[in-house]
Amino acid sequence: MNLILLLSEDFIASHRVKLHGRRRDHILAVHQPDIGTSLAVGLINGDMGRGTVTAVDGQAIEMTVDFDSPPPPPLPVTLIVALPRPKMLKRILQTIAAMGVKSLYLLNSYRVEKSYWQSPVLDRKSIQENLILGLEQAKDTRLPQVELRKRFKPFVEDELPALIHRSRALVAHPNRGSLCPLRVREPITLAVGPEGGFxxxxxxxxxxxxxxxxxxxxxxxxxxxxxxxxxxxxx
Amino acid sequence: MNLILLLSEDFIASHRVKLHGRRRDHILAVHQPDIGTSLAVGLINGDMGRGTVTAVDGQAIEMTVDFDSPPPPPLPVTLIVALPRPKMLKRILQTIAAMGVKSLYLLNSYRVEKSYWQSPVLDRKSIQENLILGLEQAKDTRLPQVELRKRFKPFVEDELPALIHRSRALVAHPNRGSLCPLRVREPITLAVGPEGGFxxxxxxxxxxxxxxxxxxxxxxxxxxxxxxxxxxxxx
Incomplete structure (x- = not known):
C-alpha cells in the first residue's frame, strides 16, 4: 500500500477521515505512526495528497487530509479478457488497476469454464476490493470500470463495433499475426483469450x-x- | 502444459518414456489420449519434438519420442531479484522460466524478511518444479540456473563486477534514473529490488x-x- 485510498464513507468532516480495519491495520504495522505522522493519501476518483495522523486508538486512526495533485494519467486502452479462473482473476484485477487500465470487459469464451461465472470474486464488492489493492500499490485513485459479458457472440456483434470505434483493435493470439507493436500512439482495444486461447x-x-x-x-x-x-x- | 518436458529418468529405452504422476494426470485429463495420439514433447536442456502414445494404464503413460527442433532462443539477460515472499517466488520462478530468462540470482536485501530464506520453496527440488512449470507453459526446454546469495555486500563487491562485464547493467527503481529502454541490442543484467524497493x-x-x-x-x-x-x- 503506497497510497491510502479514501472512500466517501471514511469522512467524518470535510477534511477529516477515520479509518478502521485493513487500512488501519496496515498503517499501524508498516508506518507505526505517531500523532503528526504524514502519509500519502488519495481520494477515490479524485486527487492525491497528504494525511496527517491526529488520533490513533485500538479501533481507528484519524487523519486530517489535503489533496493537491492529480493521479497519474490512465492508459488509453480498453481491455477485453476472457474470464480467468478466480484466483488468477484476483491478481489480474490488481495488476490492471496498478498498470492504469480504466476499462475492463470480462468476456465469456468457449474455453472459459462455466463455473468461473459463479465465483464470489465476481461480486461487485470483491472486484472493487481487488481494484483498490492495485490502485494503492501504484499510487492511483481512479477506479477502473469492470463489465461482465457472459455471451461472446452478442458482445462481439452488437457491442464491440461501437467500442473499438476510433481505436486500434488488437487480439493477442499465439503464433498469429505480427509481433505486438511498441509504444503505440493511438488508443487501443486489446483482447486476450483464456488459457488455451480463443x-x-x-x-x-x-x-x-x-x-x-x-x-x-x-x-x-x-x-x-x-x-x-x-x-x-x-x- | 503446452509441452511435456521429459527428464532422463523418464526413459525406459533410447526413444521410449514412461510417465507417472502429475504429467500422466495432466495428459489424461486434458488430451484424453488414445494409442497413437501425438503430443508435443521436449527433452530437458535438449530439443523438442513429438511423442506418440503407445500405452495407457492406471499407473503410467508410455510414449515413443522423437526430437527434431531446437527450443526458442533464451533472453540475453541475467536477472538479480531481491528474494520475494515464498508465494510470489513460486510465480516469479514460473514467469521468468516462461519468458526465457536462463540466469537468476536471488539476493538478500535490507527489506527482505529473514524468514523468507527458510522457505521450502527455496529447496532445489521446489525451485526446479516451478521452473519446469514455466518451461512447459512456454514450450521451452532449457532449465534456468538459479543462484542464492544471502549477503548483499559481498555479492555486489566481489561477484557482481565480473558478472556484469560485457553487459548493460540496469537497476529498476521507482522514480530514479530514466525510463526503461525499449528493444535493447546488448546483453542485460537487470536488478529488481524487494517490495518497498532497495x-x-x-x-x-x-x-x-x-x-x-x-x-x-x-x-x-x-x-x-x-x-x-x-x-x-x-x-
Missing amino acids: IQYEVDKLIDCGFEAVHLGRRILRVETAIPALLAKLF | IQYEVDKLIDCGFEAVHLGRRILRVETAIPALLAKLF
Missing part, C-alpha cells in the same frame, strides 16, 4: 470485427503474464 | 558497481508485475 471461430469473429492479431513471440505465456507484457510493450 | 545504500552500491537506474513511470508495480513488464520492454 478458438478459431472466436479469433475469426474478432478479426471480422476489425481486430488485428498480434503475438509475443514463440513463447506461450499465461494470461496473467501476457497482460503486463502486452501493456508494457504497447505503452 | 534502500538508498543498496541502490548506491549498485550504481557504484556500474548499474544505471531505470523506472517504469509514475506507477509503482509489484515485483511480480514489474518483472514481465521490464522484460517485455527490454526484449
Whole structure:
C-alpha cells in the first residue's frame, strides 16, 4: 500500500477521515505512526495528497487530509479478457488497476469454464476490493470500470463495433499475426483469450470485427503474464 | 502444459518414456489420449519434438519420442531479484522460466524478511518444479540456473563486477534514473529490488558497481508485475 485510498464513507468532516480495519491495520504495522505522522493519501476518483495522523486508538486512526495533485494519467486502452479462473482473476484485477487500465470487459469464451461465472470474486464488492489493492500499490485513485459479458457472440456483434470505434483493435493470439507493436500512439482495444486461447471461430469473429492479431513471440505465456507484457510493450 | 518436458529418468529405452504422476494426470485429463495420439514433447536442456502414445494404464503413460527442433532462443539477460515472499517466488520462478530468462540470482536485501530464506520453496527440488512449470507453459526446454546469495555486500563487491562485464547493467527503481529502454541490442543484467524497493545504500552500491537506474513511470508495480513488464520492454 503506497497510497491510502479514501472512500466517501471514511469522512467524518470535510477534511477529516477515520479509518478502521485493513487500512488501519496496515498503517499501524508498516508506518507505526505517531500523532503528526504524514502519509500519502488519495481520494477515490479524485486527487492525491497528504494525511496527517491526529488520533490513533485500538479501533481507528484519524487523519486530517489535503489533496493537491492529480493521479497519474490512465492508459488509453480498453481491455477485453476472457474470464480467468478466480484466483488468477484476483491478481489480474490488481495488476490492471496498478498498470492504469480504466476499462475492463470480462468476456465469456468457449474455453472459459462455466463455473468461473459463479465465483464470489465476481461480486461487485470483491472486484472493487481487488481494484483498490492495485490502485494503492501504484499510487492511483481512479477506479477502473469492470463489465461482465457472459455471451461472446452478442458482445462481439452488437457491442464491440461501437467500442473499438476510433481505436486500434488488437487480439493477442499465439503464433498469429505480427509481433505486438511498441509504444503505440493511438488508443487501443486489446483482447486476450483464456488459457488455451480463443478458438478459431472466436479469433475469426474478432478479426471480422476489425481486430488485428498480434503475438509475443514463440513463447506461450499465461494470461496473467501476457497482460503486463502486452501493456508494457504497447505503452 | 503446452509441452511435456521429459527428464532422463523418464526413459525406459533410447526413444521410449514412461510417465507417472502429475504429467500422466495432466495428459489424461486434458488430451484424453488414445494409442497413437501425438503430443508435443521436449527433452530437458535438449530439443523438442513429438511423442506418440503407445500405452495407457492406471499407473503410467508410455510414449515413443522423437526430437527434431531446437527450443526458442533464451533472453540475453541475467536477472538479480531481491528474494520475494515464498508465494510470489513460486510465480516469479514460473514467469521468468516462461519468458526465457536462463540466469537468476536471488539476493538478500535490507527489506527482505529473514524468514523468507527458510522457505521450502527455496529447496532445489521446489525451485526446479516451478521452473519446469514455466518451461512447459512456454514450450521451452532449457532449465534456468538459479543462484542464492544471502549477503548483499559481498555479492555486489566481489561477484557482481565480473558478472556484469560485457553487459548493460540496469537497476529498476521507482522514480530514479530514466525510463526503461525499449528493444535493447546488448546483453542485460537487470536488478529488481524487494517490495518497498532497495534502500538508498543498496541502490548506491549498485550504481557504484556500474548499474544505471531505470523506472517504469509514475506507477509503482509489484515485483511480480514489474518483472514481465521490464522484460517485455527490454526484449
